[in-house]
Amino acid sequence: MSGEAAEAFTGGKEDRIAPAPQQHEYDVLVVGGGPAGLSAAAYCGRKFLRTAVFEGDCWGGILTRWCPDKKIDNYPGTRPGVRADELAQSIVDFAQRAGVDLVEKRVEEISRDGVILAGGVKYRGKVVILANGSMAAEAGIPREMELADHDGGIFYKIPDPSRFRGKRVIIVGGGDTALSHLQRLQGIASRITLVHRQKTLRSEYGAPEIQDGDGEVAIFLETAVDTILGDDRVMGVRLKDLASGKTRDLPADAVVMAVGTKPNFALFRDLGVFLDSKGHVVADPWQRTNIPRILAIGDISSPLKMIVTAVAQAAVAAHQAYVEVRSPYWK
DSSP: OOHHHHIIIIITHHHHSOOOOSSOEEEEEEEOOSHHHHHHHHHHHHTTOOEEEEOSSOTTTHHHHTOTTOEEOSSTTSOTTEEHHHHHHHHHHHHHHTTOEEEOSOEEEEETTEEEEGGGOEEEEEEEEEOOOEEEOOOOOTTHHHHHTTTSSEESOOSOGGGGTTOEEEEEOOSHHHHHHHHHHTTTSSEEEEEOSSSSOOOTTOSOOOOTTSOEEEEESSEEEEEEEOSSSOOEEEEEETTTOOEEEEEOSEEEEOSOEEEOOGGGTTTTOOBOTTSOBOOOTTOBOSSTTEEEOGGGTOSSOOHHHHHHHHHHHHHHHHHHHHOOTTO
8 A cells, every 4th residue: 555545444444444432332333344334334323323333454454455556447427446455445535524423443243133243342233234344265275275384475365566566476366366466466576477277367457568668577377276385485386277287387487366245254153143055144135144133245245346335235224224223104
């Protein structure tokens, strides 16, 4: 993140983030400070529902945690190529203007009537909106988790591309995230190799634009990473051609996994909400789960991982929360 952007997210925190109130009774509690959670909280606030949204890491979710410098081109109403951290800041500002309490504390437990923070502090809410987001999926490559656990050169996100300066990087995957990683690392990494199991890339942006003079770039299709080489850290990978079965070793300093995401449902695993076979929360068109007054939005309930769908679900959930709390005449 640039110095200017970092200041926007950290330097003025005391002016932007409301301190945890003494009275912990709310109409709506939103768990997760990504685009879905912040938008849901903002829409609830605009309906004059007393609302708190919780985030234990960084406001903006994946936009700031994974790719703050990424250019966003598919979110309507913004200028082409808006930076992810700038878009996240605008959503934070939207929630703040709605009078929402932004509580920068990690939720330890979710119950049917509220949430519990570290130290046993309880916030009660008439409606709880789950917006926990997603986390990177593992590729299932031998030695992957072993080297990922102790900073051995396995990565699942690239918040700071400069960390890869002069390195030989393998990117595993062929979707939007993988192609975004490749473009962000051009001119920084000394060599980038993208490895994808399928015959074609599946990014909505098509084949990447590879710029001359930005270091070496290679793309291997119908190829898999058979194993990761190195003792305590990545020294290379063994590639397997899926058509011929032949293998070859390729030196590398880092491997970036970009094989998708999975719902981050650990917090509500024991809550009793229904999950589908992929781990997504099952919700009806009004974002209601099987548990009364527990709603779910964003990556934890939608297989389509897009900001626009997360925000749309947030608006729907806020309307449903209003119905549940205010019980209007037209309910």
